[in-house]
Amino acid sequence: xxxxxxxxxxxxxxLGLSQxxxxxxxxxxxxxxxxxxxxxxxxxxxxxxRPSASAASLATGKARAIGxxxxxxxxxxxNPHFTDFLAGAGEVYARFGYEMLLRLAPAGGEEDVxxxxxxxxxxxxxxxxxxxxxxxxxxxxxxxxxxxVVHGRCGEDPAGYSWIDVNNRRAFMRACDFLMDLGxxxxxxxNGIERMNFADRRRQGYEAxxxxxxxxxxxxxxxxxxMVEPYGYRAAMEVLTGRDPPSALLxxxxxxxxxxxxxxxELGLRAPADVxxxxxxxxxxxxxxxxxxxxxxxxxxxAMRSSIRLAGxxxxxxxxxxxxxxxGEPKHELWEAELVVGHTTGxxxxxxxxxxxxxxxxxxxx
Amino acid sequence: xxxxxxxxxxxxxxLGLSQxxxxxxxxxxxxxxxxxxxxxxxxxxxxxxRPSASAASLATGKARAIGxxxxxxxxxxxNPHFTDFLAGAGEVYARFGYEMLLRLAPAGGEEDVxxxxxxxxxxxxxxxxxxxxxxxxxxxxxxxxxxxVVHGRCGEDPAGYSWIDVNNRRAFMRACDFLMDLGxxxxxxxNGIERMNFADRRRQGYEAxxxxxxxxxxxxxxxxxxMVEPYGYRAAMEVLTGRDPPSALLxxxxxxxxxxxxxxxELGLRAPADVxxxxxxxxxxxxxxxxxxxxxxxxxxxAMRSSIRLAGxxxxxxxxxxxxxxxGEPKHELWEAELVVGHTTGxxxxxxxxxxxxxxxxxxxx
DNA sequence: TTGTATGCGTTATCAG
DNA sequence: CTGATAACGCATACAA
Numbered sequence: 016x017x018x019x020x021x022x023x024x025x026x027x028x029x030l031g032l033s034q035x036x037x038x039x040x041x042x043x044x045x046x047x048x049x050x051x052x053x054x055x056x057x058x059x060x061x062x063x064x065r066p067s068a069s070a071a072s073l074a075t076g077k078a079r080a081i082g083x084x085x086x087x088x089x090x091x092x093x094n095p096h097f098t099d100f101l102a103g104a105g106e107v108y109a110r111f112g113y114e115m116l117l118r119l120a121p122a123g124g125e126e127d128v129x130x131x132x133x134x135x136x137x138x139x140x141x142x143x144x145x146x147x148x149x150x151x152x153x154x155x156x157x158x159x160x161x162x163x164v165v166h167g168r169c170g171e172d173p174a175g176y177s178w179i180d181v182n183n184r185r186a187f188m189r190a191c192d193f194l195m196d197l198g199x200x201x202x203x204x205x206n207g208i209e210r211m212n213f214a215d216r217r218r219q220g221y222e223a224x225x226x227x228x229x230x231x232x233x234x235x236x237x238x239x240x241x242m243v244e245p246y247g248y249r250a251a252m253e254v255l256t257g258r259d260p261p262s263a264l265l266x267x268x269x270x271x272x273x274x275x276x277x278x279x280x281e282l283g284l285r286a287p288a289d290v291x292x293x294x295x296x297x298x299x300x301x302x303x304x305x306x307x308x309x310x311x312x313x314x315x316x317x318a319m320r321s322s323i324r325l326a327g328x329x330x331x332x333x334x335x336x337x338x339x340x341x342x343g344e345p346k347h348e349l350w351e352a353e354l355v356v357g358h359t360t361g362x363x364x365x366x367x368x369x370x371x372x373x374x375x376x377x378x379x380x381x
Numbered sequence: 382x383x384x385x386x387x388x389x390x391x392x393x394x395x396l397g398l399s400q401x402x403x404x405x406x407x408x409x410x411x412x413x414x415x416x417x418x419x420x421x422x423x424x425x426x427x428x429x430x431r432p433s434a435s436a437a438s439l440a441t442g443k444a445r446a447i448g449x450x451x452x453x454x455x456x457x458x459x460n461p462h463f464t465d466f467l468a469g470a471g472e473v474y475a476r477f478g479y480e481m482l483l484r485l486a487p488a489g490g491e492e493d494v495x496x497x498x499x500x501x502x503x504x505x506x507x508x509x510x511x512x513x514x515x516x517x518x519x520x521x522x523x524x525x526x527x528x529x530v531v532h533g534r535c536g537e538d539p540a541g542y543s544w545i546d547v548n549n550r551r552a553f554m555r556a557c558d559f560l561m562d563l564g565x566x567x568x569x570x571x572n573g574i575e576r577m578n579f580a581d582r583r584r585q586g587y588e589a590x591x592x593x594x595x596x597x598x599x600x601x602x603x604x605x606x607x608m609v610e611p612y613g614y615r616a617a618m619e620v621l622t623g624r625d626p627p628s629a630l631l632x633x634x635x636x637x638x639x640x641x642x643x644x645x646x647e648l649g650l651r652a653p654a655d656v657x658x659x660x661x662x663x664x665x666x667x668x669x670x671x672x673x674x675x676x677x678x679x680x681x682x683x684a685m686r687s688s689i690r691l692a693g694x695x696x697x698x699x700x701x702x703x704x705x706x707x708x709g710e711p712k713h714e715l716w717e718a719e720l721v722v723g724h725t726t727g728x729x730x731x732x733x734x735x736x737x738x739x740x741x742x743x744x745x746x747x
Numbered sequence: 748t749t750g751t752a753t754g755c756g757t758t759a760t761c762a763g
Numbered sequence: 764c765t766g767a768t769a770a771c772g773c774a775t776a777c778a779a
Contacts, residue, residue, distance in 0.1 A: 022756055033766045046764060065500040070756035072435035073771045092666035093468040098459040105485035117481045119471035134431040243667045270667055273639055280646045300458035301609045301636055388772055399750045414748060436772035439755045
């Protein structure tokens with residue numbers, strides 16, 4: 016139970032060696048003899064030696080830590096998708112001996128927070144979450160010259176920094192095509208905040224798919240907000256009880272989709288009999304397995320799926336690699352989302368296909 | 382655009398002062414003249430001086446950081462309730478200039494992780510999440526002599542360490558009483574993992590309330606698992622389609638409650654007409670406002686409510702206070718959950734009150 | 748009110 | 764292969 020802190024000096028004294036040799040032995044330098052190394056390692060374990068992080072950091076100039084700045088949403092909310100990202104990244108950090116630093120910042124105030132933790136030497140690299148379409152954080156971090164990886168990206172084909180992103184545009188095109196192949200023509204979009212690049216791209220995909228079949232996107236059934244449950248509920252309520260309701264809903268996350276289902280149930284409707292629902296599924300673990308599996312093992316929601324946890328893992332790997340090789344080129348990965356057919360999509364209801372008074376028919380079912 | 386790192390020495394040189402004076406001026410020591418202090422502060426800002434965290438930490442022995450070890454659940458999942466805790470705690474950390482360190486650990490492996498970040502001097506204090514009924518982490522941290530605060534607690538009236546907890550026992554007694562006052566006699570419990578103290582206490586409250594009215598708890602309608610959506614779905618499915626189904630469900634979190642609602646809808650049932658549902662609501666922001674508010678501003682779920690975000694805030698405050706006053710006594714706070722009546726509870730359905738074949742009647746409604 | 752000297756616990760440079 | 768010794772950047776006891 017030796018609770019007294021044992022430092023390098025004491026360890027070296029106990030071994031009758033110099034601090035230098037002990038340090039080298041512990042850090043795997045090749046020039047130390049294997050017998051000495053074994054002795055040192057054994058003694059270090061026995062005496063419970065742990066190198067001081069701040070001393071090491073001061074001496075090397077490396078913090079062995081990575082910073083994450085998470086933005087307070089409009090509801091002073093931390094994006095719940097973040098837990099799953101964290102699970103993926105944290106696993107990698109643990110494996111490579113990196114610390115994870117977390118700071119909150121109000122939307123727009125991230126730069127100060129980044130600057131602070133970087134210039135005080137607390138981190139060797141940072142992750143950018145939720146990039147906007149034209150995000151000041153990217154030029155800012157580039158000017159600082161610190162390694163960073165963006166979860167998502169900004170403009171078209173950005174090459175000046177590292178990022179990992181889902182092909183959101185194509186994912187929503189495919190989703191829309193899938194619904195139109197089933198006969199749907201009027202499809203609502205319940206999107207995330209379109210200042211965010213991922214949501215902007217999703218809207219683009221949605222619009223492109225519609226227009227490719229000669230359908231003009233209708234702003235009356237397109238929404239853009241923080242992806243939370245009540246939002247899905249309100250949006251679904253609005254379009255399903257409005258005039259000319261859509262026969263299908265394209266929803267940007269499982270969270271608002273749950274709200275959509277609540278609205279659907281409250282209106283006495285059923286999916287997919289009355290309305291089809293297609294979701295972008297980030298594989299949130301607390302809604303897993305299979306984004307709410309049904310008894311037969313088929314996922315509940317039909318979805319475009321891409322694991323945010325895997326993204327966290329890969330981004331952490333990339334960032335650590337980048338920290339290790341300062342001169343390296345930026346790297347990019349564009350992932351394709353997978354279409355998974357569940358229970359919430361089906362062919363356009365017959366009543367819908369017949370007349371244009373479908374709104375009334377929907378409402379009358381209550 | 383001075384990107385070169387300016388340290389205390391350079392700043393002092395630029396000012397024609399000694400490092401000592403500059404340091405004292407910046408750290409608010411009283412003995413420095415106000416004119417000097419103003420000069421120093423101005424120059425520090427102008428030259429973009431930020432003290433090195435590792436140097437300060439090495440010199441003072443304080444890390445100005447707080448460690449959180451989050452446990453991987455059975456599904457290799459990070460508890461989504463954590464984002465809201467984080468939102469509360471992070472706000473306080475930001476205010477007091479503390480860093481938040483996050484590490485993942487497999488269930489049971491937390492001690493090594495705590496030991497590592499503590500003995501390497503990365504943190505000044507730690508938070509314990511999700512304490513078990515007899516949690517080895519508490520004696521372990523006490524033996525280390527590091528400030529820590531537990532979110533929850535372990536045995537009866539523990540006094541040897543600081544904690545903040547909800548009165549889970551009473552909350553579930555009240556919930557159960559509320560349902561029984563409505564006429565319900567057969568109430569299912571969809572609980573969290575009862576190795577965890579909070580869930581254990583909830584079960585105690587549930588059982589005590591039942592027994593106080595002469596009802597023997599029935600293990601056939603009591604569940605204990607990770608509080609995720611599919612769990613709620615499965616449990617609800619099982620009891621509602623089984624023989625002798627309950628007329629009310631007591632659910633430990635909004636997450637499984639969403640799964641419960643999915644099962645209820647799939648069975649063609651309605652709440653509260655066919656079945657009452659009462660939830661413990663942690664005020665998760667991504668399900669806010671009002672745990673899924675309905676149009677009239679009344680919350681959707683009837684719930685026992687206590688904000689996990691507020692808990693995060695208060696725990697952070699307590700811990701920082703404790704770090705500042707080493708000799709202090711442990712502090713405890715026991716919060717009462719609030720009963721909020723929503724739309725998912727109602728009197729016992731008539732059919733239930735009449736016969737004992739209610740299971741059949743439920744099923745036949747499909 | 749300001750300055751000098753020293754220590755914090757490592758790693759890194761340079762000799763041996 | 765090993766060992767003195769000097770940084771790293773700040774805080775602080777002690778002097779002036």
